[in-house]
Amino acid sequence: MTMTGSRLDRRRYEGSLLEVKDVxxxxxxxxxxxxxxxxxxxxxxxxxxxxxxxxxxxxxxxLNGVYRPQEGSIRFQGLELVxxxxxxxxxxxxxxxxxNLGLFVNLNVIDxxxxxxxxxxxxxxxxxxxxxxxxxxxxxxxRRRVEExxxxxxLQPFRYEPVGSLPYGIQKKIELGRALAMDxxxxxxxxxxxxxxxxxxxxxxxxxxxxxxxxxxxxxLVEHDLHMVMELADRLLxxxxxxxxxxxxxxxxxxxxxxxAAYLGQGDQ
Amino acid sequence: xxxxxxxTPAPDLVPGPTTLPAWLLLQAELRPKAxxxxxxxxxxxxxxxxxxxxxxxxxxxxxxxxxxxxxGDRVLLLSENRPEWVMTDLAVQxxxxxxxxxxxxxxxxxxxPLLERSRARIAVVEDEEQLxxxxxxxxxxxxxxIVVIDTRGIRVLENPASSFEALEAIGTVEAVELRSxxxxxxxxxxxxxxxxxxxxxxxxxxxxxxxKGALLTxxxxxxxxxxxxxxxxxxxxxxxxxxxxxCEIAERVLVVAQAxxxxxxxxxxxxxxxxxxxxREVRPTVFLGAxxxxxxxxxxxxxxxxxxxxxxRAAFRFGVGNGPRLLRNALVTAPVRRRVGLTDVxxxxxxxxxxxxALLEWWSSLGVDVHEIxxxxxxxxxxxxxxxxxxxxxxxxxxxxxxxxxxxPDGEVLVRGASVFAGYLDDPDATAAALGxxxxxxxxxxxxxxxxxxxxxxxxxxxxxxxxxxxxxxxxPIERRLAxxxxxxxxxxxxxxxxxxxxxxxxxxETVGDWASEKGIPFTTHSALVERPEVVELIAAWIDExxxxxxxxxxxxxxxxLPHELTEDSGDLTPTLEVRRTATLDRFADLVESMYS
Numbered sequence: 001m002t003m004t005g006s007r008l009d010r011r012r013y014e015g016s017l018l019e020v021k022d023v024x025x026x027x028x029x030x031x032x033x034x035x036x037x038x039x040x041x042x043x044x045x046x047x048x049x050x051x052x053x054x055x056x057x058x059x060x061x062x063l064n065g066v067y068r069p070q071e072g073s074i075r076f077q078g079l080e081l082v083x084x085x086x087x088x089x090x091x092x093x094x095x096x097x098x099x100n101l102g103l104f105v106n107l108n109v110i111d112x113x114x115x116x117x118x119x120x121x122x123x124x125x126x127x128x129x130x131x132x133x134x135x136x137x138x139x140x141x142x143r144r145r146v147e148e149x150x151x152x153x154x155l156q157p158f159r160y161e162p163v164g165s166l167p168y169g170i171q172k173k174i175e176l177g178r179a180l181a182m183d184x185x186x187x188x189x190x191x192x193x194x195x196x197x198x199x200x201x202x203x204x205x206x207x208x209x210x211x212x213x214x215x216x217x218x219x220x221l222v223e224h225d226l227h228m229v230m231e232l233a234d235r236l237l238x239x240x241x242x243x244x245x246x247x248x249x250x251x252x253x254x255x256x257x258x259x260x261a262a263y264l265g266q267g268d269q
Numbered sequence: 270x271x272x273x274x275x276x277t278p279a280p281d282l283v284p285g286p287t288t289l290p291a292w293l294l295l296q297a298e299l300r301p302k303a304x305x306x307x308x309x310x311x312x313x314x315x316x317x318x319x320x321x322x323x324x325x326x327x328x329x330x331x332x333x334x335x336x337x338x339x340x341g342d343r344v345l346l347l348s349e350n351r352p353e354w355v356m357t358d359l360a361v362q363x364x365x366x367x368x369x370x371x372x373x374x375x376x377x378x379x380x381x382p383l384l385e386r387s388r389a390r391i392a393v394v395e396d397e398e399q400l401x402x403x404x405x406x407x408x409x410x411x412x413x414x415i416v417v418i419d420t421r422g423i424r425v426l427e428n429p430a431s432s433f434e435a436l437e438a439i440g441t442v443e444a445v446e447l448r449s450x451x452x453x454x455x456x457x458x459x460x461x462x463x464x465x466x467x468x469x470x471x472x473x474x475x476x477x478x479x480x481k482g483a484l485l486t487x488x489x490x491x492x493x494x495x496x497x498x499x500x501x502x503x504x505x506x507x508x509x510x511x512x513x514x515x516c517e518i519a520e521r522v523l524v525v526a527q528a529x530x531x532x533x534x535x536x537x538x539x540x541x542x543x544x545x546x547x548x549r550e551v552r553p554t555v556f557l558g559a560x561x562x563x564x565x566x567x568x569x570x571x572x573x574x575x576x577x578x579x580x581x582r583a584a585f586r587f588g589v590g591n592g593p594r595l596l597r598n599a600l601v602t603a604p605v606r607r608r609v610g611l612t613d614v615x616x617x618x619x620x621x622x623x624x625x626x627a628l629l630e631w632w633s634s635l636g637v638d639v640h641e642i643x644x645x646x647x648x649x650x651x652x653x654x655x656x657x658x659x660x661x662x663x664x665x666x667x668x669x670x671x672x673x674x675x676x677x678p679d680g681e682v683l684v685r686g687a688s689v690f691a692g693y694l695d696d697p698d699a700t701a702a703a704l705g706x707x708x709x710x711x712x713x714x715x716x717x718x719x720x721x722x723x724x725x726x727x728x729x730x731x732x733x734x735x736x737x738x739x740x741x742x743x744x745x746p747i748e749r750r751l752a753x754x755x756x757x758x759x760x761x762x763x764x765x766x767x768x769x770x771x772x773x774x775x776x777x778x779e780t781v782g783d784w785a786s787e788k789g790i791p792f793t794t795h796s797a798l799v800e801r802p803e804v805v806e807l808i809a810a811w812i813d814e815x816x817x818x819x820x821x822x823x824x825x826x827x828x829x830x831l832p833h834e835l836t837e838d839s840g841d842l843t844p845t846l847e848v849r850r851t852a853t854l855d856r857f858a859d860l861v862e863s864m865y866s
Binding site: 144147148150151154156157159210213214 | 311312421422539541542543546
């Protein structure tokens, strides 16, 4: 599969792809995140785990500009993200999926994925209306990319189906597809297997590995399914009530007494 | 032998080429611009003309020759259906070499013995997944080179792997001229093929033991190709959708042999769950389905009806089998055929496994007359054919032209003719058991020849049971009756040396699950479902219902539900989704024992 890639592909930056440093996020008196730091390397699969309300989704919302942390910095290929708008961050090459699906249920699969391509479109309103020149070329190229993504995710059987009529497991894949349609450098996956049964979970895990292998992406994964995270992730960050308590490869995390106490439950291991 | 014989004389055809590669060259001359194949890529159908097809086959052939493939060498082919499958097959045949097709779904542990037995030095595989299988198995075998058709996802393609593209490039006219090689070698090779030369090794599905490699000759393939022209009138320009795996002999004969012989357009769609869309887009004129595919299309119509309005449903119920034909066609059957894409179908074929009578009738009421073909891998997929689908239900019809069919005194069906194979790969004992000196092939099927020459298949000879009461029973027909319920996926009837028959039943998890939900019966998994007394009762009632139509000794008197569905991965099903009887019964020996105690 050919990658058109984001505008920053050719940019050389010596540091980590994503660097999160001392991020603190507060809502009124409640501290959602306190001094969270981690970085994500090229082609790394980094996972964030923690009990409900630990602040996992808050991290995503900070990364893609929905929340603005009061303290700390988030650098993506060396560029500071704090203070940028979500659209601008998406255009830099960061895409995400949502825990609760955010699809247009009355549109078909192609249209939902084409919407993901929107950040990559450059043609203006007039050429779009006249359907000439750049608008036309762009539409064809985008449609092609959407087909490639559908093939990767095996979504072709559903091409023209309204998304709302499809099973939940398929909708999860479509959401993933829409994020991929943005040609991201880094993909944020918010509980990709929430609500799935064992078979679907195994399918999705296989798909995530395949995507990473084929598109050479970095991924940040927030997940509840510990088993899956331990299998997939290169490194993990464990949060407890907004505070980082451990960071490292799965084997090290599983053996960490603080993690066992906070999350895995004492005596379970 | 004084047993009844049915025979249809050999066809009277205009003389033409006698091998498929030669037919391909002829098609490229006769209709260079006509479409030989269409393949769906990124949502669009890409066309391959006969001249492009022929020249690519030639390039592949030269590329293979350059890699050292010569007469009698074997080339392993491990891929899903796609144009390159057909091209490789024809290229290998053109060199006088032998194609060994392996189902792409075959687990790696089972590919091993096939690779070893084939002694192939070159393999053509579809993608990374299949490449990995062979790389894992390669040590200690003759395999020297693996050609990969789709190299996506493979970071480094290194020895022994190389790309199909490179193979073709080596064989192009420009490349040959650059090497100062000879361009006429391909045509010379194709011209020197003899009808008795082996063209392919086709592995039998292996329902009762290990798969055996049937050696099929150019003559066998040509005979099977002629059957398509003469018997069911496959014509130039016919549209075919490739639905069944090309390693299934019936599909291979239609898509490679008959389509090349007649000049049809073969479509390779997206397959899988998108198969129905493919069929709707292509609107095939010739359509071959195994029973499981006809059932799947039937299910699609019925699911559609369930969500349709009351008026439509009533019209469908009334329209199927009732009312004036024209009105019925305009209001009911034509729209339904359109829904599944079978509006233009002129030749509808059922093969691969016995078609249930109810299924044939259902399709017939919609104006799709499915003609059943009976044949084994050993008879190159063709032996008998139902000419008149409206009267032939329940039988597998008359012998195809050039073929004789006889039922031996012990009930075994024997076939003789140009399509009968040349023996099994490296297995003289099995060959001697299957092929008589007089050319009769023992099919292993039990059958009856009717007065009008129609053959009826009763079951597999190896599967026949003798109960302790001395009753001889063929389990096949009983199993098919049991499986006619939407709740039953598969049934295996047992009873050898037992007082009465019993059955192992694999539920259809989906329909039984739906039924349980409707009835408010709680369950979590398939194995939990199997243990619900309501479910056991449901199946018991069905088995009793089936028993009412059967003779007393044929009735199933005890049964057990299998804890999970049978799959290919679990080793219970062949790639053609038939039950591996011996293996499955071994696995569930305890369950059988408990059923009788």
